[in-house]
Amino acid sequence: MLYLIRYSEIGTKGDNRSFFEGLLARNIKAKMNEKGISGDIKIEQARLVVNTETNINDILKKTFGIASFSIVKKINTNPDEIKSFFSNLKVDKKFRVSVNRRSKNFPYSSQEFAGILGEIVLKNNPQAKVDLENYDINLGLDIGDDWSYFYDNIYDGPGGIPVRSQGKGVVLISGGIDSPVAAYLMLKRGMEISLIHYFQSSRLLEKVFRNKELLEEYSPYPIEIKIVDHRKLLGPTVLKLRKEGKERWTCLFCKNLMYKEAEKYAKEIGARAIVTGENLGQVASQTLDNLATIESDFHFPIFRPLIGFDKLEIERISEKIGAFDIFISVASSCDCFFLPPRPKTRSDSSEFLELEAKIIGETHDNID
Numbered sequence: 377m378l379y380l381i382r383y384s385e386i387g388t389k390g391d392n393r394s395f396f397e398g399l400l401a402r403n404i405k406a407k408m409n410e411k412g413i414s415g416d417i418k419i420e421q422a423r424l425v426v427n428t429e430t431n432i433n434d435i436l437k438k439t440f441g442i443a444s445f446s447i448v449k450k451i452n453t454n455p456d457e458i459k460s461f462f463s464n465l466k467v468d469k470k471f472r473v474s475v476n477r478r479s480k481n482f483p484y485s486s487q488e489f490a491g492i493l494g495e496i497v498l499k500n501n502p503q504a505k506v507d508l509e510n511y512d513i514n515l516g517l518d519i520g521d522d523w524s525y526f527y528d529n530i531y532d533g534p535g536g537i538p539v540r541s542q543g544k545g546v547v548l549i550s551g552g553i554d555s556p557v558a559a560y561l562m563l564k565r566g567m568e569i570s571l572i573h574y575f576q577s578s579r580l581l582e583k584v585f586r587n588k589e590l591l592e593e594y595s596p597y598p599i600e601i602k603i604v605d606h607r608k609l610l611g612p613t614v615l616k617l618r619k620e621g622k623e624r625w626t627c628l629f630c631k632n633l634m635y636k637e638a639e640k641y642a643k644e645i646g647a648r649a650i651v652t653g654e655n656l657g658q659v660a661s662q663t664l665d666n667l668a669t670i671e672s673d674f675h676f677p678i679f680r681p682l683i684g685f686d687k688l689e690i691e692r693i694s695e696k697i698g699a700f701d702i703f704i705s706v707a708s709s710c711d712c713f714f715l716p717p718r719p720k721t722r723s724d725s726s727e728f729l730e731l732e733a734k735i736i737g738e739t740h741d742n743i744d
Contacts, residue, residue, distance in 0.1 A: 377431060378450060380518060380525045381424035384443040385537055399538040400424065400441040403596035407435045421478050421520050433531060438594050440564050442533030446516065448525035453479060455489075458517065458524055462493045467504040469512035471497065477519045486519075493517065536564035539596055544568045545649040545679065546642045548634060549601070551583035554653030554682055556591060556699040557690050561681040562651050563594050570645055571599060572638050574606040576713070586702045594697070602641050607713055609633055614714045616735040624720040628728060631670045639676045648677070655682040655690070665722045672725035673732070 381404075386396040401417045401424055408415055408428070413435075415428030426432065436445045451461050462473075475490040484492065494506055497515065518525045547559040549571040559569055569591070573584045581603070592599050613629050638650045654662045671678055682690055694700040 377428055378448050378525075379424075379426040379428070379432065379436065379445055380448045380527065381426065381436065381445045381533075382443045383422075383424075383441055383533075384535070386441060387422055394419075396441070396538060396541060397424070399541055400439070403441065403538050403540070404432075404435065404439055406596040407439060408432060411435070420523070423478070423518070423520070425525075436533060437531065438534060439538075439596070440534055440536035440566070440594065441538040443535060444530050444533050446525070446527035446530050448518070448527045451524045451526060453482065453519055453522055453524045455483060458519075459493070459496055461526065462496045462515070463500050465497055465501070465515065467497055467501045467513065467515070470505050470507040470510065471513045471515055472506060472508045472511040473497065473515045473517070475517045475519065479519050479521045481521060482519050489517075489519075534564065534594070537566040539563055539566060539594075540568045542566035543649075544570065544645065544647040545651045546638045546645075546647045547571050547651040548638060548653070549573050549584055549587060550653070551580035551587075551703075552653070553694050553700065553703045554655065554690055556587040556653075556702070557693045557697070558651055558653040558679075558681050559587075559591050560594060560693070560697050560699070562679065563591065565681075567649075567651075568597065569595070569599060569651065570641070570647060571601040572604065572641050573601060574604050574609065574634060574637075576606045583702055583705070586705075587699060590698055590702065600645070604637055609637060610714055613735060620731070620735065622731060623716045624718055625723070625728070625731060626714050626716045627719045628666055628670055628723055629732070630714065632674070632728075632732075635671065635674050635676075635678065639674070642676060649679055650676050651679045651681070653682055654680045655685050663721050665724075666720070669723040669725045669728045672729060 383400065386393060386400065389396050397419050401419060404426065405417055413428060413430045413432060415426055418425045436442055451458055473490045473494045475486040477486040498504060498506065513528055516527045542565060545562060545567045547555065547569050549555045549559065562569060571588060575581055588599055588601055610630050610633055613633065614626055617623050617625055617629065635650060642650060657663060691700060694703065
């Protein structure tokens with residue numbers, strides 16, 4: 377089985393294109409190896425060609441960097457041989473011929489050669505009919521310098537750029553709907569990810585591991601995860617806030633501590649950024665004031681790929697990738713042990729830093 381793989385954004389990378397092409401080939405090969413599938417991958421003039429005995433549609437549909445792909449038949453790039461191939465096609469439906477000429481040396485233009493091949497098909501298949509708009513079958517030809525490839529179907533890839541082309545980040549993952557979508561979008565932009573989860577309940581942890589498995593379908597490499605006890609992380613700080621009558625600040629200190637724990641983990645594994653599923657105005661800690669306050673003493677870049685999305689947009693992506701079914705599989709509610717009755721929605725960075733300095737000496741003690 378022979379596959380022709382097309383990319384789009386990689387083609388804009390100029391002198392770096394060969395790096396992206398090679399990485400895409402390695403990522404495909406990694407997923408094939410993971411599933412015990414053998415095969416060869418070659419790079420040919422802005423295309424990848426995969427030769428394998430196994431159907432790998434499911435792999436290619438989830439490999440970032442692929443715009444589309446087709447199962448193809450290989451023909452020498454010789455006009456007479458291509459014409460001979462098309463003369464043997466059996467067509468009894470409405471069809472069109474589409475030609476893409478990558479070879480600068482081929483003697484016909486794409487449109488000119490498509491017309492020639494269409495006439496050949498009609499001559500040998502009187503029952504067939506050309507229909508460029510409402511066709512039943514597209515007879516495609518991709519012409520390279522040495523080899524050309526015939527196909528009759530095009531499958532969509534996921535787009536994006538290859539994973540590992542943009543370094544590594546740590547994603548704060550929960551059992552909710554937003555964080556797995558944020559992780560998916562960063563994988564699509566070429567980031568290799570590791571996950572960190574702040575444990576609050578076993579039922580949420582089950583969702584987290586199901587989300588991890590889902591994300592690994594889109595990652596050429598295994599995804600690491602670190603589990604942190606949320607009560608131990610936040611408990612000492614909450615006790616001090618309560619003593620100071622500042623319990624309304626709990627959510628801001630919670631997220632700030634999560635960032636800092638994620639930063640420690642990032643440094644351990646060589647990651648360069650933190651990723652969250654936050655979007656503006658969704659909950660108390662995600663107002664513009666509070667987002668600025670939370671990261672006021674934080675130095676790692678924080679990526680929020682969902683910051684401008686509304687809930688319906690996030691749900692649509694979640695459904696597309698399969699995360700929504702995980703989200704609704706168990707009834708969801710807030711499992712936070714420390715959630716205050718009236719979380720602070722407007723805050724000031726200087727006040728936060730002053731309060732943090734006042735309680736920091738006791739924030740890392742364990743509680744039972």
